[in-house]
Amino acid sequence: MKAQRAVWGETLVKLAREDSRVVVLDADLATSTQAVNMANELPESFLEMGIAEANMVGVAMGMTTLGYRPWLSTFGVFLTSRSLDQIRVLVSQTHAPVRVCAAYSGLLNGSAGKTHQDLEDLATMRAMPNMVVLAPADEFELAAMMAWIAEYDGPVYLRVARDAVAPVFDESYEFKPEAVVRIRDGADVTLVSTGVQTSRTLEAAQLLAGEGIEARVVHVPSLKPLDVAGLVSELADAKVVVTVEEHSIIGGLGGLVAEVVADELPGVRVVRHGLADKWSESAPTPYLLEKYGLGPRQVADKVVEVLNGGNEK
Amino acid sequence: MTSDKEAKVADLRSQANKARWHILSTVTSSKAGHIGGPLSATDLLVSLYFSELNIDPADPHKADRDRFILSKGHSAIGLYSVLALRGYFPVEELATFDHAESRLQGHPDMRLTPGVDASTGSLGMGLSIGIGISIAAKKQARDFHTFVIIGDGESQEGQVWEAVQMAPRYKLDNLTAIFDLNGLQQYGWQEGESDRFDRSEPMGHIDLEAVMRGFGWNVISINGNDIDEILTAFDQNRALRDSGKPTAILAHTTKGAGISFTAGTFKWHNGIATDEQLATARAELIEGASK
Incomplete structure (x- = not known):
């Protein structure tokens, strides 16, 4: 079990060894994001940009015009919130092959609290035309996605978690862009999850099985583009759909699923579970998972509540 | 001035007059667009595209x-007028500015317009792009130079200063930032109790020369509406190519320069000319200039 950030740092060096177009631009958090691997092993492919994220996005875009494919390295919130305009105008609108890599994404970022927790990123990045939006479940999917990104000639948003989760996949995993992935079958309820939350959602399904509830679990690695037909076919026979994400319930995976269901499956009930339109706080991971309802036990309890007809936010 | 240079300056002045006419007449016929900013930068743009740029x-x-890179992207019509005169696309195409399906969008789009190297519009971003290009050029040992025109109003954006502090770290002597210091912005600042109509001076309280030197840039200060001075500054800039530092050209300009009724007034930040004003401008720029 490896932390996503460790895999990100290692994979980046591997990709840069194979492809001289790969450079990493760091906003002074290389030792946190693990871009430091690149600084140590391939210093010519590592560019320190200082604590100046808006400039960093512009520099990356400028480098793409001479063939480079820059990977941005900093905490997600400083890209998706602080540099949103730069990503919008310089990356999304120009279709530049900049890799917007959000380290320390979501709720769990080492007790740094609400200033550093990026819980709106999927909503804003998903709203950007041209942007590919990826949220890997585990270390294996992250590495597979990075190999795919390396060949992709356009802008990508990649949501990287700080810490390790129980793996969902293994080394044989192949990332198929757009596709949704059914990782557990069950007929009583359909859980849809993304990013590292998928691992905890799968554990929740296992807890539910012990209580006589069989949950299907569908993982959405690519929020954009999305295989809409594939998602519809996964949800068409659902008694009830619960989306579970380490993100605000506004505009992220839950919003995405609700949009698809509204268009294609009217009548299917969707309950969105995640950060319920509130800011979080500094605290150890177990506390945050419990309080904000994202640990396996809390997700399982939520599903039971929904199946019993409730949905308290 | 040598007679060669005199002839060159005269030729560039003539191109600048034409460009100014296209700016005013195009914005007037499109019924939308900026006037004062494009006119303050016209002499710089003409000198770049007809003399300096390879x-x-x-x-x-x-x-x-x-x-x-035109960082002050709202001066797009100035860039388009000069690109058209230089032969990137027909001058007649200027009439499509801001129109549906046009390659000439309200702000420069690198994916649409021939000759546009960077998309801009949201202010403060151009120098960062220029740094990225210049770093990449150094890494690839490419022998070309990158110029960025930045507005003084635009320089209130924080990203400009992120970029200003970054460029010297990478020793980007292949990068030149030209500050178009026209002294006015759309609304601006009231000076004392004065009731003068023009509010002024986006950077008026700042010793920009000292600031840029302090950040580690070479600095050249000129009258940015004097083509002779602009060409001399470009000569000095080229001589600094191996200085290990980026160069800032502080071009002191007049907003709305070159047309009597637009010069020096913030009212013409944007605007549409009357038939009478068009006739006046035409007399000043085209008919008068040919005498």
Whole structure:
């Protein structure tokens, strides 16, 4: 079990060894994001940009015009919130092959609290035309996605978690862009999850099985583009759909699923579970998972509540 | 001035007059657009595209062309007028400015317009792009230069200063930032109890020369509406090519320069000319200039 950030740092060096177009631009958090691997092993492919994220996005875009494919390295919130305009105008609108890599994404970022927790990123990045939006479940999917990104000639948003989760996949995993992935079958309820939350959602399904509830679990690695037909076919026979994400319930995976269901499956009930339109706080991971309802036990309890007809936010 | 240079300056002045006419007449016929900013930068743009930049309008993507970024993207019509006169696309196409399906969008779009090296519009971003290009050029040992025109109002954006502090760290002597200091912005600042109509001076309280030197840039200060001074500054800039530092040209300009009724007034930040005003401008720029 490896932390996503460790895999990100290692994979980046591997990709840069194979492809001289790969450079990493760091906003002074290389030792946190693990871009430091690149600084140590391939210093010519590592560019320190200082604590100046808006400039960093512009520099990356400028480098793409001479063939480079820059990977941005900093905490997600400083890209998706602080540099949103730069990503919008310089990356999304120009279709530049900049890799917007959000380290320390979501709720769990080492007790740094609400200033550093990026819980709106999927909503804003998903709203950007041209942007590919990826949220890997585990270390294996992250590495597979990075190999795919390396060949992709356009802008990508990649949501990287700080810490390790129980793996969902293994080394044989192949990332198929757009596709949704059914990782557990069950007929009583359909859980849809993304990013590292998928691992905890799968554990929740296992807890539910012990209580006589069989949950299907569908993982959405690519929020954009999305295989809409594939998602519809996964949800068409659902008694009830619960989306579970380490993100605000506004505009992220839950919003995405609700949009698809509204268009294609009217009548299917969707309950969105995640950060319920509130800011979080500094605290150890177990506390945050419990309080904000994202640990396996809390997700399982939520599903039971929904199946019993409730949905308290 | 040598007679060669005099002839060159005269030729560039003539191009600048034409460009100014296209700016005013195009914005007037499109019924929307900026006037004062494009006019303050016209002499700089003409001197770049007709004298300084190593470019080929027949091959807009030529690998080792010099790069130009108009960071103050709302002056797009100034850039388009000069690109058209230089032969990147027909002058007649200027009439499509701001129109549906036009390659000439309200702000420069690198994916649409031949000769546009960077998309801009949201202010403060151009120098960062220029740094990225210049770093990449150094890494690839490419022999070309990158110029960025930045507005003084625009320089209130924080990203400009992120970029200003970054460029010297990478020793980007292949990068030149030209500050178009026209002294006015759309609304601006009231000076004392004065009731003068023009509010002024986006950077008026700042010793920009000292600031830029302090950040580690070479600095050249000129009258940015004097083509002779602009060409001399470009000569000095070229001589600094191996200085290990980026260069800032502080171009003191007049907003709305070159047309009697637009010069020096913030009212013409944007605007549409009357028939009478068009006739006045035409007399000043085209008919008067040919005498």
